[in-house]
Amino acid sequence: MRYIELSPDLPVITDMTSRVEDRLCTLRWRWPDGLQAVYVHKGPEVGTYPEDGSHPPGGLKLYTREEYKANGGYHDRLEDIGPVVYTVFARLTENGETLLVRQRDGFNRASVSAGKALIYYAINTKRGLFRKEQTVHMTITAEVPVGRDVLCYVKKHGGYPAAKEDGILFPFVQDFAPGRNALPPIEIGKDDRIRIFFTDGPKYGRYYELVPE
Numbered sequence: 001m002r003y004i005e006l007s008p009d010l011p012v013i014t015d016m017t018s019r020v021e022d023r024l025c026t027l028r029w030r031w032p033d034g035l036q037a038v039y040v041h042k043g044p045e046v047g048t049y050p051e052d053g054s055h056p057p058g059g060l061k062l063y064t065r066e067e068y069k070a071n072g073g074y075h076d077r078l079e080d081i082g083p084v085v086y087t088v089f090a091r092l093t094e095n096g097e098t099l100l101v102r103q104r105d106g107f108n109r110a111s112v113s114a115g116k117a118l119i120y121y122a123i124n125t126k127r128g129l130f131r132k133e134q135t136v137h138m139t140i141t142a143e144v145p146v147g148r149d150v151l152c153y154v155k156k157h158g159g160y161p162a163a164k165e166d167g168i169l170f171p172f173v174q175d176f177a178p179g180r181n182a183l184p185p186i187e188i189g190k191d192d193r194i195r196i197f198f199t200d201g202p203k204y205g206r207y208y209e210l211v212p213e
Contacts, residue, residue, distance in 0.1 A: 001055075001056050001097070001098040001099075001100065002055065002056065002097070002098075002099060002100070003051070003054075003055070003056060003099070003100050003101075003102040004092065004099040004100065004101055004102065005102055006101055006102060006103055006104070010090070010092075010101050011032035011033075011034065011035045011090045011092075011101065012032060012090060012101060012103055012105075012107065012108065013029050013030070013031075013032075013038065013088045013089070013090055013103065013107065013108035014029065014030045014032075014107045014108070015028075015029055015030040015107075016028070016029045016086075016088065016107060016108060016109065016110045017029070017110070018086070018110040018111075018112050020078065020112050020113070020114075023077060023078045023079075023114070023115065024075060024076070024077055024078070025075070025076045025077075025078055025084075025086070025112055026072075026073045026074070026075050027040075027073055027074040027075075027076070027086055027088070027110060028073040028074070029088055029108070031065055031068070032090065035065065035090055035091075036064060036065050036091075037062060037063065037064045037065065037091045038062075038063050038088050038089060038090055038091050039056070039060040039061065039062055039063070039088070039089045039091050039100055040060065040061045040063050040074060040076075040086060040087070040088050040089075041057060041059065041060050041061075041086070041087045041088075041089070042059070042061075042076065042084060042085075042086055043057070043059070043084070043085055043087075044080070044082065044083065044084065044085070045082070045083035045084065045085050045111060049085065049087060049109065050087050051087065051089075051102045051103060051104060056089075056100050060089075062091070074088075078112070078114040078115070079114075080114050081114050081115055081116060081117045081144065081207050081208070082113070082114055082116070082206050082207035083111055083112070083113055083114070083206055084111070084112050084113070084114050085109060085110070085111050086109065086110045086111075086112070087108060087109045088108045088109075089101060089102075089103070089108065090103075090108075113206075116206070116207060116208055116209045117142065117143040117144040117146075117207065117208050117209070118142075118143050118208070118209050118211055119140065119141070119142050119143070119146060119151070119176075119208050119209065119210050119211065120140070120141040120142075120211050120212075120213045121138065121139065121140050121141070121151075121196045121210065121211070121212060121213065122138070122139045122141075122212070122213040123136060123137075123138050123194055123195070123196070124136070124137045124138075125137075125188075125194075127190060131190075132189065132190050133187045133188065133189060133190065134187070134188055134189070134190055134192075135185050135186070135187055136185060136186050136187075136188055136194055137182070137183070137185050138153065138183045138186075138194075138196070139180060139181060139182050139183065139213075140176050140180075140181045140183070140196075141179065141180045141181070141213070142176045142177070142178055142179070142181070143178060144178055145175065145176065145177060145178055146175065146176040146208065147175050147176075148171065148172045148173060148174055148175050148176070149171070149199060150198065150199060150204050150208065151172055151176075151196055151197070151198060151199065151210075152164060152169050152170060152171050152172065152196070152197055152198075152199045153169075153170050153172070153194055153195065153196050153197070154166065154167040154168065154169050154170070154194065154195055154196075154197060155167050155168045155170065155188055155192050155193070155194050156168070156192065156193055156194075156195075157189065157191055157192050157193075158191055158193075159193055160193040160194075160195055161193070161194075161195050161197075163197065164197040164198075164199070164201075171199075196210065197210075198210060
């Protein structure tokens with residue numbers, strides 16, 4: 001299997017549309033005359049596309065024109081979270097070799113959102129009657145596994161931090177498993193306050209929703 005560069009006499013995929021309902025994605029596109037099958041690629045939105053590589057990627061799914069007609073499109077269950085990109089390649093054969101038409105115009109591509117996973121967090125503080133410090137207990141309850149680099153906590157003296165830059169930032173040292181994660185207690189000053197933030201809001205906010213309990 002290899003790519004073949006687009007030329008005026010080769011079939012191309014156009015008019016891609018997508019719809020997501022109950023985590024079922026439906027793709028439709030215009031089939032060029034004579035094309036009997038395509039390959040569909042599904043992957044995360046990472047800034048590069050499968051057609052950028054020198055060879056076709058793994059994980060391609062063969063889909064025929066007859067299957068498309070019978071099913072009223074291409075249907076795929078979204079099991080992951082965050083942005084997902086589908087790319088449809090026209091499939092040709094030459095001397096027994098499979099060829100994929102490399103399109104760089106993006107007309108054979110559709111981006112959809114597989115939804116966000118919820119991350120619940122709770123911060124409880126306790127201070128003894130004659131102590132200057134207070135003990136903080138944090139819990140993270142996640143729907144899916146969450147890497148330690150996704151979240152951080154910020155400490156601010158005299159008030160709650162408004163953003164991760166508004167105070168002293170501390171990374172977490174362990175990943176979070178699905179379910180409830182009780183973190184080791186920490187000691188802070190009596191006038192200090194703590195909040196939890198994404199380490200990169202624009203990046204991780206596409207995959208997770210941070211919800212206070």
